Amino acid sequence: MPKNARGISETVIRRMPVYHRYLKELIEDGVERVSSKELSGLTGFSASQIRQDLNNFGGFGQQGYGYNTKALKDQIDKILGIDKSYKSIVIGAGRLGQAIARYNGFRDSGFNVISLFDIKDDIDDISGIKVRKMEDLEKYIRDEGVDVAIITVPREVCEDVAKRAIDAGVRGIWNFAPYDLKGPEGIVVENIRLNDSLLTLSYFMKEIS
Amino acid sequence: MPKNARGISETVIRRMPVYHRYLKELIEDGVERVSSKELSGLTGFSASQIRQDLNNFGGFGQQGYGYNTKALKDQIDKILGIDKSYKSIVIGAGRLGQAIARYNGFRDSGFNVISLFDIKDDIDDISGIKVRKMEDLEKYIRDEGVDVAIITVPREVCEDVAKRAIDAGVRGIWNFAPYDLKGPEGIVVENIRLNDSLLTLSYFMKEIS
């Protein structure tokens, strides 16, 4: 049984999706067992680290055998809360917002986009998902019990939009605006920093030339 | 003068864009000087860590004064190679690819999207940027001297597409497909793992409920 997850470092947590990803691949390929050494080859993390990481949550392996891919993935599903599902909305129905709303990979992770919001009120449905007016945001979040707001509005308004969503009841923010949102206590905020990533790419490009 | 940048840990490198971002804000707000303590308040990193980070590259501050925002940003510009500019193409002209091609923030970081590529050959220009056929990829990369390929194609084809771009001469890959691309020696690959980020969000959502 999984140990209490509290107190596990974020460094470890952020490796769990990687294990999850490679386990999915292995299962698709019909592989039934995998050793920490093999996972090391795939992920680039050391075998020792992988065993340490997994043992934060419980002893999922078996001496002399390794890990059962299916069973381990199921455990990680639970650890990451993929068994749960979150009602999500996209705020900002520009191209990025539309791309996210349409992408099925997120639904597979338990995030269902049930509506988009935009200041323009003449945008067509996106793959059958309705685009609503910003003024209806709060009522919609409350009525539908929206859990997560995916923010794809311009930088200038992202803070205001996030505040409105949080005040209306969302508990999670996935922010694509190039600005570090800081949620209040009890609200989970995940900032996607595309620009930072690009600057890092720039640094390493300079290094190799 | 900046020390040789080699041997600086990636952990440090990935904090540099954060400093850059907040310095830009400070400059916009007309702030001329900033102390490590003030930067700590903005970034969440400790003042001590900030001084350590910056001193990896040189002594940019002044005792009793702090850092001149403009001068420090200029130094970080150089460190990150923002003074340089990279010819970029987007491979995959779906909504995500279109969103990226249109976003000006990346141009400001020195990445100019000069063309898009797609298997469909009937996609209109995106904000004046031409969408070309995939079969012309290699010739275009060679003729134009493309530096960076931004990959927004589906998972199934991303590896093949990356290989083609690298073989034709690009030295950097910015990958949005949900798959870990591993470039050969001398090629810089930056994987954007949106799905991993979402699973992390899921984990922390579970934690707070």
Added chain:
DNA sequence: TAGATTGTTAATCGATTAACAATC
């Protein structure tokens, strides 16, 4: 059984924090 590989403890390594002399 013999071989393989885990779970876990101990050792090492690297990153962060603390402290303070130097100095603007």
Added chain:
DNA sequence: TAGATTGTTAATCGATTAACAATC
């Protein structure tokens, strides 16, 4: 000058790696 704040060394902390007994 006195106060502020850096640059830098030393101390601490946390994360990674190594090692190996347990055991499938």
